[in-house]
Amino acid sequence: LTLSRAAPASFNQDDVLLVNTFAIQASIALENARLYDDLNRFNQMMERMVEQRVEELNNAYRTLEKLDKNKSDFIQVAAHELRTPLTVIKGYMGMIKSVPAMQKEPSMIQAMEGVIQGTNRLHQVVNSMLDVARLDNQVLTPHLEAVTLGPVLRLIRKDYAEELQARQINLELDPDINSAPPLLADSELLKKALDNIIVNAIKFTPDGGSIFVNAGPVNVDGRGEYCEIRVRDTGIGIDSENHTIIFEKLYQLGKVEFHSSGRTKFKGGGPGLGLAIAAGIVKSHKGKIWVESAGYDEKNLPGSTFIIQIPLAK
Numbered sequence: 001l002t003l004s005r006a007a008p009a010s011f012n013q014d015d016v017l018l019v020n021t022f023a024i025q026a027s028i029a030l031e032n033a034r035l036y037d038d039l040n041r042f043n044q045m046m047e048r049m050v051e052q053r054v055e056e057l058n059n060a061y062r063t064l065e066k067l068d069k070n071k072s073d074f075i076q077v078a079a080h081e082l083r084t085p086l087t088v089i090k091g092y093m094g095m096i097k098s099v100p101a102m103q104k105e106p107s108m109i110q111a112m113e114g115v116i117q118g119t120n121r122l123h124q125v126v127n128s129m130l131d132v133a134r135l136d137n138q139v140l141t142p143h144l145e146a147v148t149l150g151p152v153l154r155l156i157r158k159d160y161a162e163e164l165q166a167r168q169i170n171l172e173l174d175p176d177i178n179s180a181p182p183l184l185a186d187s188e189l190l191k192k193a194l195d196n197i198i199v200n201a202i203k204f205t206p207d208g209g210s211i212f213v214n215a216g217p218v219n220v221d222g223r224g225e226y227c228e229i230r231v232r233d234t235g236i237g238i239d240s241e242n243h244t245i246i247f248e249k250l251y252q253l254g255k256v257e258f259h260s261s262g263r264t265k266f267k268g269g270g271p272g273l274g275l276a277i278a279a280g281i282v283k284s285h286k287g288k289i290w291v292e293s294a295g296y297d298e299k300n301l302p303g304s305t306f307i308i309q310i311p312l313a314k
Contacts, residue, residue, distance in 0.1 A: 001022040001026055009220045013032050076133035076171075076174035082126045090119050121263065126161040128273040131192070132249050135280035142186035142284050146313035149227065150178045150214055152191050156198055163264040167207045171198070174214035181217055183227050185285055191280040196274035197306050205235035206301065217312060226287070236267075237302040238293040246291065285310050 001023040005011070011019075063236045096102060134140045150173070156163075157171050164171055183190065201211045215229045238246065249272065282289040287310040294302035 005194055024154055030131070039053060072133060072136040074130045076137075079126045079129035079133060083130075085127060086119060086123050090116070090123070093119065093270060124263070125271050125273075128277060131277045132273050135277065135284070136249075140189075140284055141279070142189050142281075144184050144186060144285075146182040147185045147187045147190060148182050149229070152194065153177060153185065153213055156191065156195050159195075160198070160202065160264065162281050163202065167202070167264070167266070169202060169205055169207065170210045171202075172210060172212050174212070177213070177215050180215045180227060182313040183310045185310055189281045189284070190310070191200070192276040193308070194229070194231075196278040197308070199263060201231055201233040201235065201304070201306070203266065203268055205233045205268055205289070209234040209301070218309065220309065225312045227312050229310070230285045231307040231308075232303060232305040234301055234303045237296045238304050239296045240293075243291050243293070247275050247279040247289070249273055282308055282310065287311065 001019065003011075003015075003019050093112060093116050097109070097116070102108055102112070131140075153173050157173065160171070198211065198213070205211060210233070211231045213230070215227055218226050218228045220226050278291050287308060289306070289308045291304055291306050293304040296302075
């Protein structure tokens with residue numbers, strides 16, 4: 001800021017003070033203008049960066065969505081392609097087994113039983129793949145009716161009686177289940193969901209362990225009256241970071257290279273579809289499913305509790 005007069009020594013100290021005050025105010029205004037300009041440019045740069053990142057995320061999301069659809073399509077096609085030859089194999093194996101000459105060869109009968117057992121297991125996997133495909137395509141429509149829980153659970157326990165006895169696992173049903181109020185559910189789909197939850201409990205409970213199932217009515221705020229089913233095991237437990245992801249299809253706990261097949265074998269692997277099917281079925285019933293566990297520990301065996309809430313029949 002420059003100030004001048006024609007005559008020499010025309011300014012006194014008051015003039016100097018006034019000019020300094022103006023100079024300070026001008027410098028502050030200029031500095032504020034510069035800072036505002038810098039901030040404006042920074043905001044514009046951040047907006048461009050955010051727009052760029054949002055576009056990248058949208059592209060990544062569309063790619064993942066496409067990959068997930070391709071995976072679902074592959075599962076559906078593979079299941080249909082496998083189902084036809086499996087049906088043929090089962091049919092011919094049944095015919096061969098019934099041939100009189102086969103009845104005289106115990107070793108051949110044993111071999112046939114092994115092939116049929118393996119075929120049945122593969123058929124279960126294929127059916128699970130088809131169930132997941134139907135859930136993904138949202139074509140699974142439950143036929144809702146009043147369902148009593150006790151008979152469904154007793155039937156599941158009967159289905160796995162041999163496996164439970166072989167591994168010395170006690171599957172205990174709370175006697176109060178018999179007096180539990182009826183659920184509004186599709187009996188076949190409900191059985192399938194509970195079957196997958198209980199099989200998962202068997203698989204991750206060491207030999208000699210226990211599984212407890214109880215149920216009772218609960219009032220869920222804002223959602224009404226539900227039946228809460230709790231499946232608690234004395235197994236190896238689940239880490240907290242896996243409590244949600246275990247319900248995703250094809251997810252496997254542990255390393256894939258150490259995968260060992262077996263539907264009820266301890267820590268036996270599978271296609272990673274059971275819990276996803278259970279979650280999808282519960283969701284189709286407008287219910288809720290989650291797991292509670294203190295963590296993964298093969299020594300202290302903290303166990304896990306799977307909780308399912310299904311609306312009560314009115």
